[in-house]
Amino acid sequence: MKLFEVKNLRAVVENREVIKGVSLSVAPGEIHAIMGPNGSGKTSFVLTLLGHPNYKVIKGKIYLEGEDITELPPYERSRRGLLATFQNPPEIDGVRVGHLLSLISEKHKRGEQNLDLTKVMEKSRLGTNFYSRSVNVGFSGGERKRFEIARLLLSNPKVAILDEPDSGVDVDSLYVIVNGIRELRSNGTGIVVITHYRRVLKGINPDVVHILYDGKIVTSGDCELVKKIETKGYGAVIKNV
Amino acid sequence: MSETSLLRWIEDFSRNRKEPSWMTRLRKAALSEFLKMKPESKDPEIDLEALIASITEEKPQISSLEELPKEVLEQLERLGISREEQSIITGATVNLDNTLVYSNLKDMLRKQGVLIESTDDAVRKYDWMRDYMFRLLDYRMNRIVALHIAFWSGGVTARFPKDIKILYPINAFFLIISEGIGQTEHTLVIADENSEIHFTEGCTAPVLAKYSVHLGGTEVYVMKNSKVRLTSLQNWHGNVHHRPVKASVVYKNASVDMVSINLGSTTVYSRPKIYLRGKNANGISQTISFIDKTRYVGGGGIIIHQAPYTTSEILNRAVLKDKGVEEFHGRINVEKSAPKSKAHMACNSYLISPTAKSLTVPELYTEIDDVALSHEAVVGRVGEEQLFYLESMGFDENESLALIVNGFFEPILKDLPFEYVVEIRKIIDLAMKGA
Numbered sequence: 001m002k003l004f005e006v007k008n009l010r011a012v013v014e015n016r017e018v019i020k021g022v023s024l025s026v027a028p029g030e031i032h033a034i035m036g037p038n039g040s041g042k043t044s045f046v047l048t049l050l051g052h053p054n055y056k057v058i059k060g061k062i063y064l065e066g067e068d069i070t071e072l073p074p075y076e077r078s079r080r081g082l083l084a085t086f087q088n089p090p091e092i093d094g095v096r097v098g099h100l101l102s103l104i105s106e107k108h109k110r111g112e113q114n115l116d117l118t119k120v121m122e123k124s125r126l127g128t129n130f131y132s133r134s135v136n137v138g139f140s141g142g143e144r145k146r147f148e149i150a151r152l153l154l155s156n157p158k159v160a161i162l163d164e165p166d167s168g169v170d171v172d173s174l175y176v177i178v179n180g181i182r183e184l185r186s187n188g189t190g191i192v193v194i195t196h197y198r199r200v201l202k203g204i205n206p207d208v209v210h211i212l213y214d215g216k217i218v219t220s221g222d223c224e225l226v227k228k229i230e231t232k233g234y235g236a237v238i239k240n241v
Numbered sequence: 242m243s244e245t246s247l248l249r250w251i252e253d254f255s256r257n258r259k260e261p262s263w264m265t266r267l268r269k270a271a272l273s274e275f276l277k278m279k280p281e282s283k284d285p286e287i288d289l290e291a292l293i294a295s296i297t298e299e300k301p302q303i304s305s306l307e308e309l310p311k312e313v314l315e316q317l318e319r320l321g322i323s324r325e326e327q328s329i330i331t332g333a334t335v336n337l338d339n340t341l342v343y344s345n346l347k348d349m350l351r352k353q354g355v356l357i358e359s360t361d362d363a364v365r366k367y368d369w370m371r372d373y374m375f376r377l378l379d380y381r382m383n384r385i386v387a388l389h390i391a392f393w394s395g396g397v398t399a400r401f402p403k404d405i406k407i408l409y410p411i412n413a414f415f416l417i418i419s420e421g422i423g424q425t426e427h428t429l430v431i432a433d434e435n436s437e438i439h440f441t442e443g444c445t446a447p448v449l450a451k452y453s454v455h456l457g458g459t460e461v462y463v464m465k466n467s468k469v470r471l472t473s474l475q476n477w478h479g480n481v482h483h484r485p486v487k488a489s490v491v492y493k494n495a496s497v498d499m500v501s502i503n504l505g506s507t508t509v510y511s512r513p514k515i516y517l518r519g520k521n522a523n524g525i526s527q528t529i530s531f532i533d534k535t536r537y538v539g540g541g542g543i544i545i546h547q548a549p550y551t552t553s554e555i556l557n558r559a560v561l562k563d564k565g566v567e568e569f570h571g572r573i574n575v576e577k578s579a580p581k582s583k584a585h586m587a588c589n590s591y592l593i594s595p596t597a598k599s600l601t602v603p604e605l606y607t608e609i610d611d612v613a614l615s616h617e618a619v620v621g622r623v624g625e626e627q628l629f630y631l632e633s634m635g636f637d638e639n640e641s642l643a644l645i646v647n648g649f650f651e652p653i654l655k656d657l658p659f660e661y662v663v664e665i666r667k668i669i670d671l672a673m674k675g676a
Contacts, residue, residue, distance in 0.1 A: 050633050053625070078635035086633075090626045094648030100634075103644075107635045134648070151634065 081158030098131030178203035396426030493519030532565030
């Protein structure tokens with residue numbers, strides 16, 4: 001049984017097809033990187049996997065530990081272990097970070113064991129003053145990304161999807177993100193990282209790199225593919241198809 | 242009953258209660274004024290004979306909390322007051338229907354010079370009551386005030402001496418435990434110079450009332466350099482029409498913060514009035530409402546600036562669900578005597594269902610130019626992206642909504658007593674589950 005499988009997925013948003021037949025299979029502890037030029041459908045792919053109401057699957061299936069989750073509402077997918085970090089997480093006024101994180105840790109605990117919130121906050125370099133702040137309100141770019149990592153770690157994910165966890169962050173935040181992903185990998189989480197940059201991939205060494213273009217995976221390979229893109233641009237790998 | 246027999250009844254009622262003649266006269270004047278006034282569209286149906294019957298009805302004689310009915314005790318427990326530790330840190334009085342039944346920590350407060358009595362006793366005992374009772378609420382104001390003055394019974398009077406600072410909230414609880422009652426308690430708070438008080442009122446009905454009108458009244462006096470916070474939480478269950486009448490006066494360098502939290506009742510209409518009578522006085526009137534089903538909440542503060550350099554705020558936050566309706570009528574009046582005054586009104590409403598309605602009518606009046614008045618209103622829908630974000634964390638739609646709604650109320654809830662906040666959050670969570 002595969003941990004996470006996407007089979008020939010096609011999805012539309014407002015009648016426009018944005019995902020045009022994507023397949024993917026992620027094993028425990030595996031890291032898949034998805035790269036691609038802007039507008040190629042990376043975020044649409046993430047939102048479709050999560051069950052965003054605006055993204056309708058017209059064909060294909062999503063399986064988590066063998067279970068078809070294609071039609072499940074977002075919270076049911078999450079409760080089964082499919083978690084994601086958002087590229088641009090929304091602000092939620094008045095909902096305190098500490099309160100939300102403790103609810104998350106309670107909701108996703110395995111057995112009787114809650115993850116240590118304080119430790120996760122330390123690891124994510126979020127000071128204790130963060131507990132009383134409203135979720136994402138007034139957060140800097142780096143703080144947003146680190147908070148996303150913290151809540152991901154607290155959720156004990158079986159599969160983690162990170163949508164551009166490294167865009168617009170400083171070196172310190174990058175360090176937190178890379179370490180977070182490594183920790184998840186060592187716990188056996190299957191990981192999908194969407195990114196534009198090599199610097200985060202260098203730190204986590206993805207097993208597979210996929211190039212998404214026009215709603216399709218046009219090529220897959222190893223880290224060599226990343227180097228090629230960095231030197232020659234997406235044109236080189238996309239034209240080869 | 243004819244007007245003559247009604248007036249005779251009220252005279253007997255007052256006399257039987259051994260009230261001083263000034264109170265009897267007030268009641269009679271208020272009643273005849275009431276009979277002259279035409280009902281307004283917002284007024285609930287009021288059956289005077291039923292009201293009379295409920296006011297004169299034998300009240301349960303209870304001397305300690307343990308004698309209360311089980312469901313009442315449970316309700317109190319949920320509000321956190323029957324716990325041992327609570328009784329140590331808070332001063333609480335319980336009003337059962339209209340009868341004051343219990344007051345813990347009364348002795349401790351008394352030692353510090355605080356007077357806490359049932360308003361009925363205070364009127365009988367103290368001549369000075371005449372200078373405060375119904376000096377802010379006038380029976381000519383409107384029909385509901387007139388009715389309250391004519392029929393008031395029960396409630397708490399609390400007078401705080403100079404320089405006292407009480408850091409814990411002093412609680413009064415009002416409970417409707419019998420059906421068909423018109424609760425008419427009167428709360429009087431007097432904070433003498435340089436004092437600091439947080440007074441809280443909790444209104445709830447552990448039994449489902451068939452039809453009931455709550456006609457409570459509150460008057461608050463904030464003397465020079467004092468600070469008073471008055472928080473009223475109402476969570477009446479069933480067909481209760483909540484019509485509290487409230488007014489306060491604030492003197493030099495003093496401030497009042499009146500917070501009304503509306504979680505229950507079929508209809509609510511309330512416009513607390515604040516008179517800023519001394520230089521630098523500050524008044525804040527805040528309302529938070531959760532309005533679901535076909536419930537209606539109307540009102541908003543009225544603030545009257547009468548002295549220079551006075552400042553005020555009217556803040557309104559409401560969350561509307563189902564076919565809930567909100568009408569906000571905030572009003573700020575600046576009189577000639579109040580140059581350099583500043584006032585701000587802010588209305589923030591959140592619509593959860595497309596069938597809910599929110600109407601905002603802000604009024605800013607000034608008789609002079611040298612003032613700064615402003616108003617803002619925001620009506621929004623709960624963001625789809627926020628909901629999806631929370632759902633992706635494993636919270637179902639109702640849990641996500643409850644989180645967002647509680648967050649929306651947070652700015653007003655953050656300074657409230659802990660047990661209130663817990664109760665409010667619980668009520669919102671429950672209401673969301675019925676989505």
